[in-house]
Amino acid sequence: MNYLIAILAILVVGLGVWLGTVLFKKNKENRILRGLNIALFSIRIPQEKKEESNVKGEINATEQLFAALAALKQPFLFEAAVHHIGEEIHFYLGVPRDESEAAVKQIHGIWPNAEILGAEDYNPFNADGVSLAAYISQKDHFALPIRTYLEMESDTFAPMVSGLSKLDEVGEGGAIQVIMRPADTEARKSISRLLEALKRAEPLETVLKSNLVKSFGEISKSFKSKKEEAEKKERLVVNDAGVKALETKLSKPLFRVNVRLVASAKNQMQAEHVLSGMAAGFSQFAAPVRNSFRVVAPRKPANLIYAFSFREYDAGTSMVLSSEEVASFFHLPIASTDIPRIKWLKSKE
16 A cells, blocks of 8 residues: 555656756746747937937937837837947847837837838857846836936946946947836826825835835835824824825836846956946936836846846836836936947938
8 A cells, every 4th residue: 555655656756857947848848939020129329419409308219109109008128239240339229020110110200210120139148158147127116206317317228238338349248228118007006006105294214115015005014193193284294205206106107027148258357347347327316215226146147147138027126116106217228428439320221
């Protein structure tokens, strides 16, 4: 009897291992197929010098593009990259193949003179060197926005692009990848609930650190009697800056976003230098009553590099950001950009 039970146990374990292997391979195949279903386009914008610079207006053009692409109801992505051979900074758009024509029309609707060409996949990695990767995360609850280009009144993407402009022509490569998909309605509801709590004079720090993201019924249970609440309101002042910040975020399209950085060079030290050059620009968005970014660089970057290469959306490392926030750290080149090596569309072309 014990002999039969042992045999059955071995069979069950063996079946479980086999099934797990099949499902793992199937999942990997599906991930690869999703990556292969993306149409990649190179985008070149004419560098049109203007008498008066309108940085905010030009960055807003990319924000408009994000909102237009959200109508596709599918993930899309942007990349700024330097190939491991070459020194020019290329800009790419990736969309599902069946949405390619619609996406190209949206770009031409905003930049009529832009050149948008189907592109072969590129390689930023030095096969004989060291490759590193990092992703960006939010320090506080996603409801709280970062400081944006509208507040800073400058090209806040320039520091990241500048990091890419300093790579060696041979042996060094790097890229910034931004994968976006329209946020679910629950994300917007969560921000609205936190906003209501702020309007009731709850302290911003308490609101952001609590779990006030469920239902109004659950929130009300955590409050004391109406008399005690009224007395508390007399002592507390509504955080107007916090209210305005959340209202501004809610006024824009919301996205779930993956932001990845990859860097490659001949050795560890150079690769770290390339990665830090891109990552440094993300520190500028912190401010009082604002969120901030963290740069997370795993010790073993293989999985993150795989996700970058196959352009996979990862819910686990995604952030909820508005179109204004995303445009603050990634947008197509603007006329005032004087960073060298950007692959512009020359007028003669």
